[in-house]
Amino acid sequence: MIAYLDTSALVKAYVDETGTDMVLEHLQAAETAASHEIAYVEARSAYARLAREGRLTQSELDSVKAEFESDWTRYARISSDLTLLRRAATLAEAFALRAYDSVHLAAAEYLSTGLGKPVMFLCFDRKLCQAASVLRMQLA
Numbered sequence: 186m187i188a189y190l191d192t193s194a195l196v197k198a199y200v201d202e203t204g205t206d207m208v209l210e211h212l213q214a215a216e217t218a219a220s221h222e223i224a225y226v227e228a229r230s231a232y233a234r235l236a237r238e239g240r241l242t243q244s245e246l247d248s249v250k251a252e253f254e255s256d257w258t259r260y261a262r263i264s265s266d267l268t269l270l271r272r273a274a275t276l277a278e279a280f281a282l283r284a285y286d287s288v289h290l291a292a293a294e295y296l297s298t299g300l301g302k303p304v305m306f307l308c309f310d311r312k313l314c315q316a317a318s319v320l321r322m323q324l325a
Contacts, residue, residue, distance in 0.1 A: 188218045195220055195227075200241065203225060207307075221289055232249050243273065280319070306324055307325045308324070
């Protein structure tokens with residue numbers, strides 16, 4: 186099984202929050218972990234925000250960033266092309282999703298249909314999970 190992580194799940198893989206244990210369990214059980222390339226920017230932004238808010242010390246931020254950087258090369262990273270972006274736009278309109286949420290959904294759908302392997306969609310956004318469910322994706 187492929188574990189697809191949107192950014193909300195990816196952040197929890199490196200910062201101890203509600204849901205972290207579940208994300209780590211699915212990552213350990215997965216054959217492959219995947220995300221869209223935009224998750225790199227979104228995750229780094231989230232880690233920096235957590236530090237600004239005082240939820241991570243500078244030392245913790247440095248450690249999280251180092252671990253994330255090391256692991257990022259092992260993720261299957263989905264790139265955008267015009268087909269994926271058009272599908273994301275259609276999904277954004279159909280489900281009233283934010284732009285990057287629709288990109289994550291289109292990327293996970295691409296993996297599911299393109300590879301013919303089951304994809305576990307890991308996400309902590311209610312609206313995005315509902316859209317994934319409508320598309321018959323397996324949710325954690």
